[in-house]
Amino acid sequence: xxxxxxxxxxxxxxxxxxxxxxxxxxxxxxxxxxxxxxxxxxxxxxxxxxxxxxxxxxxxxxxxxxxxxxxxxxxxxxxxxxxxxxxxxxxxxxxxxxxxxxxxxxxxxxxxxxxxxxxxxxxxxxxxxxxxxxxxxxxxxxxxxxxxxxxxxxxxxxxxxxxxxxxxxxxxxxxxxxxxxxxxxxxxxxxxxxxxxxxxxxxxxxxxxxxxxxxx
Numbered sequence: 401x402x403x404x405x406x407x408x409x410x411x412x413x414x415x416x417x418x419x420x421x422x423x424x425x426x427x428x429x430x431x432x433x434x435x436x437x438x439x440x441x442x443x444x445x446x447x448x449x450x451x452x453x454x455x456x457x458x459x460x461x462x463x464x465x466x467x468x469x470x471x472x473x474x475x476x477x478x479x480x481x482x483x484x485x486x487x488x489x490x491x492x493x494x495x496x497x498x499x500x501x502x503x504x505x506x507x508x509x510x511x512x513x514x515x516x517x518x519x520x521x522x523x524x525x526x527x528x529x530x531x532x533x534x535x536x537x538x539x540x541x542x543x544x545x546x547x548x549x550x551x552x553x554x555x556x557x558x559x560x561x562x563x564x565x566x567x568x569x570x571x572x573x574x575x576x577x578x579x580x581x582x583x584x585x586x587x588x589x590x591x592x593x594x595x596x597x598x599x600x601x602x603x604x605x606x607x608x609x610x611x612x613x614x615x616x
Contacts, residue, residue: 426512427615428539432495432520433504435609438601439550440567441499441532442473444522447482448511449489454536455519456584462553466521466584470531470553472566472574473523490515495522498568508615511539520610525567526596529556529580530587532608543613549605552588554581560594570595 430446447455455478456466465478479492495505499522511518521533530550537546552558557580562570564578590602 426510427508428511428518429506429508429611429613429615430518430520431504431506431611431613432499432522433609433611434499434501434607436501436524436603436607438501439524439527439603439607440501440569441608442469442523442525442567443475443497444495444499444505444507444520444532445469445475445479446493446495446507446509447479447489447519448491448509448515448539449482449485449517449519449536450487450514451517451536451538452488453482453485455521455533456535456551456553458551458585459583461582462555462584466531467529467553467555468575469521470523470529470551471556471576473525474574475522478521518612524550524587524607526562526565526569526601527587527590528558528560528565529553534610537612539612541614543611545609545611547606548608548610550587550589550603550607552581552585554583554585556580558588558591560590560592560596562595565596569601 465481468474482489491509493509517536524530563572565572566574590596590598592598
C-alpha cells in the first residue's frame with residue numbers, strides 16, 4: 401500500500417525562511433518503505449540541509465531531541481531544533497502517520513544548492529529506543545534507493561517491558577531519562593526478555609528502503 405504526502409507539510413514548516421525555499425526549491429520525492437514483518441514506523445521526519453550537520457554519530461550520545469524520536473516517536477522537538485538552524489537547514493516535513501509493515505509513504509521536500517543533503521528519521525514500535533534513519537545523504541539528480549538499518553539511541557534500557565514502550569501494541573510510557581548504553585549503535589532487535597515475542601516483533605537489518613528521486 402502506498403501513501404503520498406503533499407508538499408503542504410513542508411510549506412508549513414518553511415514559513416520562517418520562504419526565500420531560501422524558493423531559491424533552492426527543486427522538489428524531491430522521498431519514499432520510505434517499511435520492509436519489516438512486525439514493526440511499525442512512527443511518523444517520519446524528512447530534512448533537507450547542508451553537509452554541516454548530522455542527525456547522529458555512531459558511538460556518540462544521542463541528542464535529547466533524537467532520543468525523544470527514538471523513545472516516544474515524537475519528531476516535533478527535533479523538527480523545531482532543525483528548523484531554527486538557519487543557513488544549515490532548508491526544510492523539514494513529516495509523513496504524518498504510522499507506517500505499517502509492507503507500506504510505503506512519499507514525502508516531498510525542496511533541496512539543492514548548498515542544501516544538498518537529505519536525512520530521514522522515525523521510531524520503530526514496539527521498541528524501547530530504536531529508530532530507522534538515513535543520515536545526511538547527498539542528493540542525486542536521478543532516482544537512488546538505499547537500504548537502511550535500525551539504530552538504538554542508547555538512551556533507554558532495552559527492558560522490552562510494555563510499560564516503557566509507547567504505541568498501539570504496548571501503550572506505555574514514551575520518553576524518559578532512565579538511561580541506557582549511552583551511545584548510538586546498531587540495534588540488536590527484540591530478544592524476548594519480557595513482554596515482546598521475537599517471533600512477532602524481531603527483525604533482521606535492513607528495516608527500510610528509502611528512495612530519493614527528483615520530482616518531474
